[in-house]
Amino acid sequence: MITRRTFLETAGVAAATSSMLRAGNSPVRVAVIGTGGRGSDLIRALTTIDGVELIAVCDDYPPHLEQGAKYAGPEAKTFVDYRKLLDELKPQAVVIAVPLYMHYQVAADCLSAGCDVFLEKTMCYTVAEAKKLTVQVTASKRVFQVGLQRRANAIYKQAQAMVAAGMIGQVVSIKSQWHRNNSWRRPVPVPKSDADWPRLERKLNWRLYKAYSQGLMAELGSHQMDVANWFLGGHPKRVIASGGIEYFRDGREVYDNISCLYEYELNGVNGKPYTVRVNYTSLCNNAYEGAAELVMGTKGSLYLTSAKGLLFQEKGTDVVSWEGNKDQPAADANAAIVTAGKTLKLSNDPWAHRGAPFEIDIAEGNDTRDELVAFVDCVRRQDAKTICDVNVGLADCATILMANQSVEAGGWISFPA
Amino acid sequence: MNRTPYQRSIEAMSTRFDVFLRGSKADYDEQHLEAVAVAVTEEIVRLDGALSRFDPRSEIARINRQAAKQFVRVDRELFALLETCEQGRQLTDGYFDVTRGGGWELNAADSSVRLAVESQIDLGGIGKGFALDRGREILRRFNVESGLLQGGTSSVLAVGQEVWPIDLRHPLTPELVIGQIELANCSLSCSAVRRSEQKTSDIVNPLTGEAIFGKAACFVLAADATTAEIYSTALLAMGLERASKFLAMLADGEEQIGWFEDDFLWLKERR
Numbered sequence A: 001m002i003t004r005r006t007f008l009e010t011a012g013v014a015a016a017t018s019s020m021l022r023a024g025n026s027p028v029r030v031a032v033i034g035t036g037g038r039g040s041d042l043i044r045a046l047t048t049i050d051g052v053e054l055i056a057v058c059d060d061y062p063p064h065l066e067q068g069a070k071y072a073g074p075e076a077k078t079f080v081d082y083r084k085l086l087d088e089l090k091p092q093a094v095v096i097a098v099p100l101y102m103h104y105q106v107a108a109d110c111l112s113a114g115c116d117v118f119l120e121k122t123m124c125y126t127v128a129e130a131k132k133l134t135v136q137v138t139a140s141k142r143v144f145q146v147g148l149q150r151r152a153n154a155i156y157k158q159a160q161a162m163v164a165a166g167m168i169g170q171v172v173s174i175k176s177q178w179h180r181n182n183s184w185r186r187p188v189p190v191p192k193s194d195a196d197w198p199r200l201e202r203k204l205n206w207r208l209y210k211a212y213s214q215g216l217m218a219e220l221g222s223h224q225m226d227v228a229n230w231f232l233g234g235h236p237k238r239v240i241a242s243g244g245i246e247y248f249r250d251g252r253e254v255y256d257n258i259s260c261l262y263e264y265e266l267n268g269v270n271g272k273p274y275t276v277r278v279n280y281t282s283l284c285n286n287a288y289e290g291a292a293e294l295v296m297g298t299k300g301s302l303y304l305t306s307a308k309g310l311l312f313q314e315k316g317t318d319v320v321s322w323e324g325n326k327d328q329p330a331a332d333a334n335a336a337i338v339t340a341g342k343t344l345k346l347s348n349d350p351w352a353h354r355g356a357p358f359e360i361d362i363a364e365g366n367d368t369r370d371e372l373v374a375f376v377d378c379v380r381r382q383d384a385k386t387i388c389d390v391n392v393g394l395a396d397c398a399t400i401l402m403a404n405q406s407v408e409a410g411g412w413i414s415f416p417a
Numbered sequence B: 001m002n003r004t005p006y007q008r009s010i011e012a013m014s015t016r017f018d019v020f021l022r023g024s025k026a027d028y029d030e031q032h033l034e035a036v037a038v039a040v041t042e043e044i045v046r047l048d049g050a051l052s053r054f055d056p057r058s059e060i061a062r063i064n065r066q067a068a069k070q071f072v073r074v075d076r077e078l079f080a081l082l083e084t085c086e087q088g089r090q091l092t093d094g095y096f097d098v099t100r101g102g103g104w105e106l107n108a109a110d111s112s113v114r115l116a117v118e119s120q121i122d123l124g125g126i127g128k129g130f131a132l133d134r135g136r137e138i139l140r141r142f143n144v145e146s147g148l149l150q151g152g153t154s155s156v157l158a159v160g161q162e163v164w165p166i167d168l169r170h171p172l173t174p175e176l177v178i179g180q181i182e183l184a185n186c187s188l189s190c191s192a193v194r195r196s197e198q199k200t201s202d203i204v205n206p207l208t209g210e211a212i213f214g215k216a217a218c219f220v221l222a223a224d225a226t227t228a229e230i231y232s233t234a235l236l237a238m239g240l241e242r243a244s245k246f247l248a249m250l251a252d253g254e255e256q257i258g259w260f261e262d263d264f265l266w267l268k269e270r271r
């Protein structure tokens, strides 16, 4: 039987905190390439981390560069050409948030320039690129991290530890989805009649065009399939998927909905393999269920989002012995311990008929900031073991791309060798 | 301009926001308006995520946890908002105070903040207005000439020259219309001591630390929503008498200020 105490220990992976980066050490010189939506989030987060000196921002679209420069502050230089930035400033680390089709080229150039690299998800536009990048990272011995921030999220870290500790029994299925209800379009600052519209449409709405984007699987599914890979401790064996453009017939080339069935082959305790099926769907025209994963085990289910984690015990099983705080020292109430392993508290959730829900209590932490804190910490220590390394990125990339391939080919697709 | 505006709504900052947009040029079709409206709502949700003191993931929550012990670095966007709050505090003789009298130190050299012991930041009185002002920037950047943005019905921002008629409702008896204004290219912020279902006010007089009482409501029209929020919160905390004196001393500006206690009256009209 697993008590609350044992899983606190299992889960006791202390998050790197910026307080580790004590003043006195010289700051890490960081540049950001790509200052659109995500780049701006990352810039804002970087400017709050002690020991980070944001030396430059780069974007080839002037309005976004201007925005990035505003968030970065007057000390950061601005560049239109990232190669010039690398030549002139030789940053120690770069944070890359350009569109997917540019990921490989920019990351490879930064590694060649000797930089440690934080690269947004999905790692690469093709598996071939992802493999080349993996070889380069490994040979270069640079610090490399992919921006799959659930790996830094306190709820997911706790949940993964709970699964590993057997708290929900044998995982039998994962059901996850990212459902939203909007066209997934960014506004374009000129009307369609303007001669510059086609260029700006493709520049700003790159997500919608196949030359730059791998659609919903890369932009949304990559986060959630990484959770499946992480929790199941491997990658899928094969997938069958179906998708299409059924509603937003506005000239886009990527699917506005996709449904996937993945199979993972795992080894049982008795050495006999068994299959776990993962259902993944993404929709652009119905937001019911939002973005979440439901990890279902023989003894319980974990419902996970970036902001909430719930454990539903299967009725009639003895999964968690809930002991309140009686075996915990009084200091357990203080934040430091709560951060290391999330306290479970009884929830008055309306879904109580599914079995008593426990809530993974998040005390603090923002996963985007925390993933950067962890990255900077690795850079500082020159530790290649980042929370989301190149092999994780490669597996994630291959996992999501095989679903797109299945839609196109029609039929089962195996994980690439 | 009689066409129904494009509308999109979102829940954020513990309330509902609505975005109404009208495209004036044939070129800016509904597809464009939808994309702009989504950009606005996503910006509001993003700001909620940064500014909410209830969300442990927010920047404000991080500051509230850490900044009593040391200076905490915050991003430039948030630091600029904190500076605006500080200017608002000075402008209103301390009656607008996001630390509720607790006090803080802002260090512009490295965008950092430190809280006095026991002090906590609560941007509830200004966050909605700030979000609406950011929404207006998006409308302008993407050439939407006319729009109405509102959060929780207490913060409203009309963008463009179109006139939007607004009913002012009695804070305790919302069926009663106590006044009507026409809003164009202007923001409106309303603060009331409490809503009908509340027993006490969530507005505190920062100088005494006590919740305000009574049944007053203050309505402020200003060029931007952030300013409107500062005045409506501060004036209500002052109470009618002090607010009247304060306004008499205030240099003529664009603001227009209405007060409701038993009747509606304008304390300051726009020049």
Ligand SMILES: NC(=O)c1ccc[n+]([C@@H]2O[C@H](COP(=O)([O-])OP(=O)(O)OC[C@H]3O[C@@H](n4cnc5c(N)ncnc54)[C@H](O)[C@@H]3O)[C@@H](O)[C@H]2O)c1
Residues within 6 Å of the ligand: A033, A034, A035, A036, A037, A038, A039, A058, A059, A060, A061, A064, A080, A081, A082, A097, A098, A099, A100, A102, A120, A121, A122, A147, A148, A149, A203, A204, A206, A218, A219
């Ligand atoms: N981890 C997350 O939660 C998350 C969230 C959103 C986006 N992302 C990822 O971040 C990346 C960027 O997405 P976004 O939403 O910010 O897109 P975006 O279009 O808003 O920003 C991309 C920016 O890169 C710039 N750019 C393109 N080519 C460039 C070049 N050669 N040199 C310099 N700048 C260049 C563009 O001008 C643009 O400003 C994508 O890979 C996306 O998947 C991750």
